[in-house]
Amino acid sequence: MATSEFFRPDYRSAREAFLAAAVGAGARLSSHVLPDHCGPAGEPLAIDAAALGAAEPESLLLLISGTHGVEGLAGSGCQVGVLLDELHGALPAGGGALLIHALNPHGFAWLRRGNEHNIDLNRNGLDFRGPLPDNPAYDALHDALLPVDWDGPERQRADALLEAFITGQGMAAYQAALQRGQYTHPTGLFYGGSRPSWSLSTLEKILTEHLGPACRRLAVIDLHTGLGPWGYGELIGSGSTDDDWERLQRWYGPEVTRPGQGPSSSSVVSGSVPVFLRRMFPAVELTYLALEFGTRPIDEVLAALRADAWLHAVPDRPTPHREAIRRQVRDAFLIDSPAWRAAVYGRCADVVLRACRGLGEG
DSSP states (O other): OOGGGGOOSSHHHHHHHHHHHHHHTTOEEEEEEEEEEEOTTSOEEEEEEEEEEOSSOSEEEEEEOOTTGGGHHHHHHHHHHHHHTTGGGGSOTTEEEEEEEOSSHHHHHHTOSSOTTSOOGGGOOSOTTSOOOOOHHHHHHHHHHSOSOSSHHHHHHHHHHHHHHHHHHOHHHHHHHHHTOBSSOTTSTTBOOSSOOHHHHHHHHHHHHHOOTTOOEEEEEEEEEEEEEETOEEEEEEOSSHHHHHHHHHHHOTTOBOTTSTTOSOOOOSSOHHHHHHHHOTTSEEEEEEEEEEOSOHHHHHHHHHHHHHHHHSTTOOOTTHHHHHHHHHHHHOOOOHHHHHHHHHHHHHHHHHHHHHHTOO
């Protein structure tokens, strides 16, 4: 099978390809169906988990797709390739692999970055029993981001306000204001929610079943698209200690970046998935990497997310722009090019093998 054929055009066919590849690889499968929701064709929406290697692993490689819904179109293709190429064969003795397909199945199926409640799962990892972070920069922009109308004077005034912010403070400041995450506007961009999402609660359940008492090391590769140069896979690390960062660079090399610093395309965010994992499994050594593949310029990506948020802020909003916005969002996170897909899968395969080697050290 050609590398480009690992990637499928929609959630339904991507899930079918993943499940078939997992069965072919001899994986142990489990499925967790999202209640009260279905896909565009009425299909069930589920997080599927495929386990390989040791049943009670001493170390575990976790490969996640679809944290940000629509980005699962690329992540799923990478997972299919990993299964077909049997890359789990590089795991150390006593090691295991766990592939989580479509962590946000609703967003995947409906071509949205957020979940069924517009929640960004990578801003939902907070302990909601405490105070939530403020984001006054986003608060000041929210009404301009989601104007009443998508055409005419209201849109023109909103665009002028955003352009003035970017002119005065720069695109990096605009990106940071949006991407940090916010907890006050449920219809807005990068909304972190007010309680734990079904997806992260289900992820905790799945990992509790697979992280037995023998497991001491967890390596996570979380597959994303939308930031950085076309086809390039940036290795965005997450560490809470100097030891974490030293280990990330030892495993993956000096190209590992830190959000908000130096060459990284990512801003610092609140409530990320690694924050969630560290809180849920404090006794496990966590080596977390977001593998981020570039698609289009950042202004185009943010414009697509803004359009999507406007479209869904009002349920069943009557508008002639619906299909154009859906296509705009899909195009912001997936490139329909065999060369792009080959670059994405090749980079992913290399990073998976580096993680397997890292898990075997010592």
